[in-house]
Amino acid sequence: MIPFQYTRANDVADAIKQIATDPSAKFIAGGTNLIDLIKYDVEAPSRLIDISHLPLRSVEPTSAGGVLIGAMVPNTDLAYHPLIEGRYPLLARAILSGASQQLRNMASTGGNLLQRTRCFYYYDTATPCNKREPGSGCSAIDGVNRINAILGTSEACIATHPSDMCVALAALEATVHVTGPAGARTIAFADFHRLPGNTPQRDTNLEPDEIITAIELPPKGFSENYSYLKIRDRLSYAFALVSVAAALELDGDTIKEARLALGGVAHKPWRSTAAEAALLGQRTDATAFAKAADWLLHGAKGYGHNDFKIGLARRAIIRTLGQAARGKPQSISDKKIR
Amino acid sequence: MASYIGSATSRVDGRAKVTGEAKYAGEFNVPGLVHGYVVESTIPKGRIARIDTSAALEVAGVIDVLTHRNRPQMPDKDDAYKDEVAPEKGSPYRPLYDDRILFTGQPVALVLAEDWEAARVAASMVKVEYQKEPHVTDLHAERSRAFAIDAPEKPRGDAEKAFASAAVRHAAEYFIPTEHHNPMELFASTAIWEDGRLTVYDKTQGVQNVQKYLCSVFKMKPDEVRVMSPYMGGGFGAGLRPQYQVVLAVLGARALKRPVRVMLTRAQMYALGYRPASIERLALGASSGGTLESMQHETIAVTSQFEEFARNDTGWGNLLYKSPNAKFEHKLVKLDLPTSCDMRAPGAATGVYALECAMDELAIALDADPVQLRLQCYSERHQGEDIPYTSKQLRECYQQGAAEFGWDKRNPQPRSMREGSELVGWGMASGVWEALQMPTTVRIVLTANGHAEVATAASDIGTGTYTIMAQVAADMLGLPIDNISVKLGDSTLPQCPLEGGSWIASSVCNAIANTARGVRGDLLKLAIGMKDSPLAGAGVDDVALIDGKIVSRRDATRAVSIASAMQSGNADRITREEVNKVADDKSHARNVHSAIFAEVKVDEQLGVIRVTRVVNAVAAGRILNPKTAHSQVMGGVVWGIGMALHEETLFDHRFGRVMNANIAEYHMPVNADVHDIKVIFVDEPDEIVNPLGIKGLGEIGIVGVAAAIANAVYHATGKRVRDLPITLDKVIQFN
């Protein structure tokens, strides 16, 4: 723990102004990730700019027919919001499969996007880690990597992005609204998180002086045929080994549109246009699902402890697509896999 | 008046706990309290080349930084550091003693500051340079260095030969990884000066053990140190030995002449003791009819480089099964880790896991029903000592457990039972533990207003000791339970052993009975002294204390109220202190037993395992309180689920470090993992084990549970996983 200053931002403009004057300052929203990182000596911000009071707490329909979610909306409120439960249940279920009730009460929508990896080495300052200390090496590649990535990895880093919510947002093709010194801009969800490449220290394309103000959902919510399935080492309160967000639009049992995203396997929610295209016009059967799975997992590579994730992901994709097609989405309160 | 013993009495300390009135070791505040924060070694082995504390000392609020260089004097002889339960062989760890690094997480400095935050930030500024030495932390890699220690059980016959010629054989290795206790309450000690003496509030399972240890380490007189531990947020064995933070708190208090608290963080607690990883090799040989001809059990377990910690992993087969030939071996591997220690059912949780999986595999090889095989091999006598049990209702456990579970509907074929996308498996195992008693002194002070204080230096580590003591005292003294107050967790109270080994209930309650008898005798004397006493001529065992009265057992109309007896004798209080009688009787084996039946459902495609039903039928003598007893066993079952499916301390052996030193990544079961748990207490009257027939329940709940689950997973899937925890990737070959 290091001494730091604490200030509150009055509005978005104030927040941007404050962070511009102090490059080693950090925004704090729910604090559920940042405070831990400070305690572990991984982060040492000179100042915490509290943005939790910013008036970014509403969930509202947009004129385009979608929904705009304020960056400060707590994960719990979002999951139980009637607009989300009704029109975007995939998002609601993904959120509820993450963390614990207490954590979801604190965690914000914006913070969820920016949570750091759970790679063990990232949290342990006594070990080398390129994400924490660029150039020091990646301990996970030859180390304890059960929870690490199988897709989109690099020599420099095999970390995953641990969010559940983001997997659903990727599948739903949300847009991230951000504001910086140069004004507001939007980032397509697919472009928000980055692959590690040789700059694993950068998780996203958000600039350090920018703030997330909102997430926008497009009109299409796939509320009929969807499922979020999370496979983990215990049945609740654990990060995903593999998670799958599947959303289908069906005409009878023919697939008109498909969205498929994986969590727990890459540095960002993992999608593939080829996989989704492969489902178009297909019947909702296991053969089609398996083909999509193979496309989505194309190029997957294990690092020892996490080799099993490739086969597990394949089966999880097939199962989740089946749940979506049958209109029997996975529910966290089931205490079992459907 | 109905008896309290045997009734489902709610915890007498429940209210204090849920309201926060109950204070724990890290919650005692005094003016001027100094906060200590530990700086840990980041390497597993070597020497401290240099420590630079200058930056830390500049932090506002920091008073001092203690290291091995500037700490107060400490003794240089090992003996001074040996606590009651220190392993016989070895040299106990001495915090801040010298420049030697023996394990990762070892304290290398203690920052003392006016507040916790200052201490913490300063701790991060202490710069330590190490001279690293090569280290070893991997049991598998080092197993060739294993050396044998005395096994608890002697060999019989020629086990190897009998195995070689047995009609049906099963031999395999099982593995249990390192596990940490992770009690909810963090380890903490608060050392406070009172009139030149030290009072230490410590999280410990034995206040008198810590008190003696501190006197020895700090060369203080017994009346100069008082150790208190009124409540404990879980111990599970982690608090049996004095932990290093108590030494640091006292070092700090001595150095500064101020009160000092040292509280560890969750991560730091992974450098305390742990359940040693163990490789368990079982070889069972049977006749084709299903009787054991040969039983061999070899354990290779982890200890530190500086102490030899070992428990009985291998001997349990001698208690459960007949076999004319048997051999037991216990080996240790020394690693650059802290010394391993007791953790709930030490030795049995691991050893019986392996034994009971091996019995399941043998049953399969014999094409026999697992329960039937156990009944066929059932031992009426302790096989090693050839003595009978004080009582052993294990047969009843099998029968009642099987009936409750519906075992007769089991199709023995693996993968034969399914439900939707899940394979269903039913497995079972036996459990066994000891029924020990230790010498314990209890003091009762009965006051004329009909209240009694019952006191001993035991710790209630969360099991319900306060409650059962109040129940027993209320019955023995003939008073309502609300008139009993129980005092525990103070080293100045009458002598009591550590709270461990499941011996506290039997020891303390029998001591209460003896002391209450003394009180009864004193009261009777007073009653007889009364004019025209209706109890004239009665002896102490001719009367009982019932409903506030001294009553003749032969004629209930002959009675004197306690109040009037005390009044007439001018006694405003009666004080008695007695010890339980621990018979040095080697003529019987003293054990508790259980039979566990588990149902798992395993997703056939994904390998996700759910433990949907567990029945644990326990025979453990007299059950003092079905409510706390039920909780105790249910907690054991939940822990068994964790042992089977979740728990594992993950090491990166390159660095010699624990990688999941937090309770987000060190997995134990959460509610979603726990389904239907049914606990059955099998009636087991026992007049031999001790006068009250109490056997103890602390450990038995976990023993055998992981085996029952592992056996059920095999039955569901046809895949035998011998390495715990059973994760989905071990059940299914995914790629």
Ligand SMILES: Cc1cc2nc3c(=O)[nH]c(=O)nc-3n(C[C@H](O)[C@H](O)[C@H](O)COP(=O)(O)OP(=O)(O)OC[C@H]3O[C@@H](n4cnc5c(N)ncnc54)[C@H](O)[C@@H]3O)c2cc1C
């Ligand atoms: C034990 C544990 C288990 C968990 N399990 C799961 C799980 O299973 N699944 C899952 O998805 N998540 C899980 N989480 C993670 C949790 O969802 C995240 O910690 C949470 O969403 C982060 O939100 P926050 O508001 O608390 O972020 P904070 O901790 O406040 O901030 C995180 C980061 O985002 C930045 N930031 C926050 N808001 C903004 C903004 N509007 N604009 C710009 N920067 C911003 C901060 O500067 C900081 O760097 C778990 C967390 C814990 C501690």
Ligand code: SF4
């Ligand atoms: S995978 Fe990434 S986060 Fe993990 S050790 Fe390697 S560089 Fe660090």
